[in-house]
Amino acid sequence: MPPLDHATPKGDDSLLIVLRPDATDQDIDHIVGRLREIGADAHVSRGKTRTIIGAVGDRIRIQQLPWEAFPGVDRTVPVLKPFKFVSREFQAADSVVDVGGVEVGGGHVTVIAGPCAVEDREQLFSAASAVKKAGAAILRGDAFKPRTSPYSFQGLEERGLELLAEAREEFEMPFVAEVLDPRRVTLVSEYADMIRIGARNMANFTLLAEVGRQDKPVLLKRGMSATIEEWLHAAEYVYKEGNHQVVLCERGIRTFEDQTRNTLDIAAVPVLHRLSHLPVVVDPSHSGGRRDLVAPLTRAAVAVGADGVLIDVHPAPETALVDGAQAILPHEFEGLMDQVRALAAALGRDVIG
Ligand code: PEP
Ligand code: MN
Numbered sequence: 001m002p003p004l005d006h007a008t009p010k011g012d013d014s015l016l017i018v019l020r021p022d023a024t025d026q027d028i029d030h031i032v033g034r035l036r037e038i039g040a041d042a043h044v045s046r047g048k049t050r051t052i053i054g055a056v057g058d059r060i061r062i063q064q065l066p067w068e069a070f071p072g073v074d075r076t077v078p079v080l081k082p083f084k085f086v087s088r089e090f091q092a093a094d095s096v097v098d099v100g101g102v103e104v105g106g107g108h109v110t111v112i113a114g115p116c117a118v119e120d121r122e123q124l125f126s127a128a129s130a131v132k133k134a135g136a137a138i139l140r141g142d143a144f145k146p147r148t149s150p151y152s153f154q155g156l157e158e159r160g161l162e163l164l165a166e167a168r169e170e171f172e173m174p175f176v177a178e179v180l181d182p183r184r185v186t187l188v189s190e191y192a193d194m195i196r197i198g199a200r201n202m203a204n205f206t207l208l209a210e211v212g213r214q215d216k217p218v219l220l221k222r223g224m225s226a227t228i229e230e231w232l233h234a235a236e237y238v239y240k241e242g243n244h245q246v247v248l249c250e251r252g253i254r255t256f257e258d259q260t261r262n263t264l265d266i267a268a269v270p271v272l273h274r275l276s277h278l279p280v281v282v283d284p285s286h287s288g289g290r291r292d293l294v295a296p297l298t299r300a301a302v303a304v305g306a307d308g309v310l311i312d313v314h315p316a317p318e319t320a321l322v323d324g325a326q327a328i329l330p331h332e333f334e335g336l337m338d339q340v341r342a343l344a345a346a347l348g349r350d351v352i353g
Contacts, residue, residue, distance in 0.1 A: 024072060101174065115312065179196070202231065220247065260290065291325065295335075
């Protein structure tokens with residue numbers, strides 16, 4: 001047999017191995033072991049009544065084994081989607097991602113809010129206290145900022161992460177922060193409860209693989225010119241490394257329209273819910289890029305079935321070092337939360353907070 005090169009499987013075909021309801025853990029271990037031996041990735045999905053093992057790797061090698069003859073196996077089904085692990089075919093049930101004790105996914109509405117960037121202690125604490133009081137479940141705030149101009153404020157770096165960790169203790173809310181550089185992934189994941197990959201890095205495959213090796217949930221934003229399929233491929237990069245805690249974030253795409261910073265692709269939410277089991281949240285701040293659009297786009301996100309929203313809130317947007325034009329004020333956020341709760345209730349959904 002030629003040497004196995006696990007990192008570069010020759011094909012990217014996959015097969016679902018559906019087990020019988022009475023399959024044992026030993027049967028599962030046996031199948032997973034055989035898949036690993038032939039250089040394939042194995043993903044075990046334990047459902048209420050039966051377990052499904054997804055195999056991704058070289059088609060010839062996977063198909064040459066008589067899976068139906070293995071103990072515990074009921075049948076096999078080929079997966080035709082180019083993205084495998086993150087597809088609905090692979091896992092029918094919604095994934096629910098745990099962010100420091102807060103759930104994202106599974107039909108609830110989870111509100112993530114806070115300043116775009118951490119500027120200083122006072123600014124962060126004032127924003128965090130306001131969003132917590134209004135009912136947000138997760139705090140946002142960045143220590144590393146991807147700026148269009150290299151001369152713009154780039155973030156407080158580790159000091160920013162320390163302040164976010166202090167805010168987490170003070171206000172009892174987990175936080176999400178962006179990572180820009182594969183060399184800083186371990187640093188950010190030591191502090192943050194969730195790591196964000198920004199739009200500009202959605203196709204940074206080295207970075208995706210690195211966060212895929214962390215034990216922290218990942219918020220994966222859509223690249224500004226990425227198709228939904230390209231975005232799901234990016235999610236697959238994270239997932240296949242073993243990190244299954246992936247949440248997608250629609251943040252608007254580039255179109256010819258220039259009244260808004262980006263065009264919010266609201267249809268992406270139901271399209272993704274059909275194609276993938278991953279939770280999908282919407283960023284009404286970076287998509288519209290305008291304070292007056294945050295409330296209507298948030299309402300649209302809840303109405304269309306998004307699993308959550310990511311909202312920029314700043315205590316004094318006119319002094320903000322980053323993205324002041326789209327940040328809403330604490331009292332505006334409070335009013336918006338009332339609308340989110342009312343809308344969610346009308347649709348039979350609950351708001352986590
Ligand atoms: C952000 O959320 O602060 C951000 C930089 O967003 P995006 O990557 O979507 O531009
Ligand atoms: Mn921003």
